[in-house]
Amino acid sequence: NKATHATGTGKGVLGDNKSFNTLSSSGTYYLQDSTRNLKTYTARNSANENLLPGTLLSDSDNYWTDGAAVDAHTYAAEVYDYYKTKFNRNSFDGNGAAIKSTVHFGRNFNNAYWNGAQMIYGDGDGSTFVPLSGALDVVGHEITHAVIERSANLVYENQSGALNESFADVLGNLIEDRDNGWLLGEDIYTPSVSGDALRSMSNPESQGDPAHMDDYKNLPNTREGDWGGVHTNSGIPNKAFVNFVETSGITRDNAGKVWYRALTSYMTSRSDFDDARNATIQAATDLFGSSSTEVTAVTNAWAAVGVG
Numbered sequence: 001n002k003a004t005h006a007t008g009t010g011k012g013v014l015g016d017n018k019s020f021n022t023l024s025s026s027g028t029y030y031l032q033d034s035t036r037n038l039k040t041y042t043a044r045n046s047a048n049e050n051l052l053p054g055t056l057l058s059d060s061d062n063y064w065t066d067g068a069a070v071d072a073h074t075y076a077a078e079v080y081d082y083y084k085t086k087f088n089r090n091s092f093d094g095n096g097a098a099i100k101s102t103v104h105f106g107r108n109f110n111n112a113y114w115n116g117a118q119m120i121y122g123d124g125d126g127s128t129f130v131p132l133s134g135a136l137d138v139v140g141h142e143i144t145h146a147v148i149e150r151s152a153n154l155v156y157e158n159q160s161g162a163l164n165e166s167f168a169d170v171l172g173n174l175i176e177d178r179d180n181g182w183l184l185g186e187d188i189y190t191p192s193v194s195g196d197a198l199r200s201m202s203n204p205e206s207q208g209d210p211a212h213m214d215d216y217k218n219l220p221n222t223r224e225g226d227w228g229g230v231h232t233n234s235g236i237p238n239k240a241f242v243n244f245v246e247t248s249g250i251t252r253d254n255a256g257k258v259w260y261r262a263l264t265s266y267m268t269s270r271s272d273f274d275d276a277r278n279a280t281i282q283a284a285t286d287l288f289g290s291s292s293t294e295v296t297a298v299t300n301a302w303a304a305v306g307v308g
């Protein structure tokens with residue numbers, strides 16, 4: 001008998017109920033969404049990347065109790081839908097590539113990343129992080145790394161790397177669509193501390209990150225230096241985006257269209273902050289006209305962080 005679409009239900013990392021597409025085959029259900037080409041696997045706490053993607057998650061009754069798996073699967077679906085609906089992009093490659101997520105990678109692993117082929121989520125150590133797929137902005141951030149890789153392919157070091165991080169933060173938060181200071185990872189970071197986050201786009205300084213070129217951190221291009229501070233200097237383009245989207249007359253959707261067009265039409269692997277400024281001004285000009293509110297606002301947004 002052939003496999004058929006089914007609807008699974010279960011609780012996410014934070015105990016919230018949700019439903020999602022699964023596949024039923026020979027009496028077993030699988031975390032496979034055939035309409036969006038999503039598959040969710042478990043590494044069963046192995047940290048061996050050679051064993052990835054691991055085991056396709058299955059269940060006997062289609063009621064799922066693995067919160068990390070439920071969230072990786074449902075949030076990947078939301079990210080897929082956002083790119084399809086807002087930009088008519090079919091998956092990260094624009095051509096319906098399978099979105100594979102593996103949860104329970106390693107032990108106490110405080111990390112989430114795109115490894116060039118799939119997403120990988122740790123469970124966290126329970127004090128710094130809870131399972132990292134439990135935040136939509138994180139899943140959006142990771143899948144956007146894949147979109148970036150298949151478009152501008154910004155090199156992950158120095159200013160191009162900080163742009164890579166910033167575009168992933170921007171899209172991750174646009175997808176999460178909350179009004180709380182443009183925080184990153186707030187849902188899965190330090191469960192015993194409320195109000196903090198991995199990063200803040202509206203107030204990078206609150207996490208020690210720069211919000212202006214005057215405070216650009218010249219860190220070494222090494223692992224210890226976070227490849228020239230890609231997660232730190234991202235505060236500057238992040239702040240530029242918040243300046244832009246918070247200008248009166250600018251909508252989140254239009255701001256996202258400008259950023260997406262800049263990334264996919266104008267930016268390249270070695271683009272720096274000045275190139276990003278020029279790309280977003282050109283994108284705003286293409287979309288809204290040279291004398292539009294958007295062009296004025298994006299120009300001012302970069303000027304306010306010392307770019308241009």
Ligand SMILES: CCC(=O)Oc1c(C)cccc1C(=O)O
Pocket residue numbers: 110111112113114137138141142165184185198
């Ligand atoms: C917002 C998501 C994020 O930053 O994930 C990372 C974590 C938690 C550790 C190291 C790298 C990353 C990343 O994806 O850049």
Ligand SMILES: [Ca+2]
Pocket residue numbers: 137173176178182183184185186
């Ligand atoms: Ca957020």
Ligand SMILES: [Zn+2]
Pocket residue numbers: 141145165168
């Ligand atoms: Zn990242």
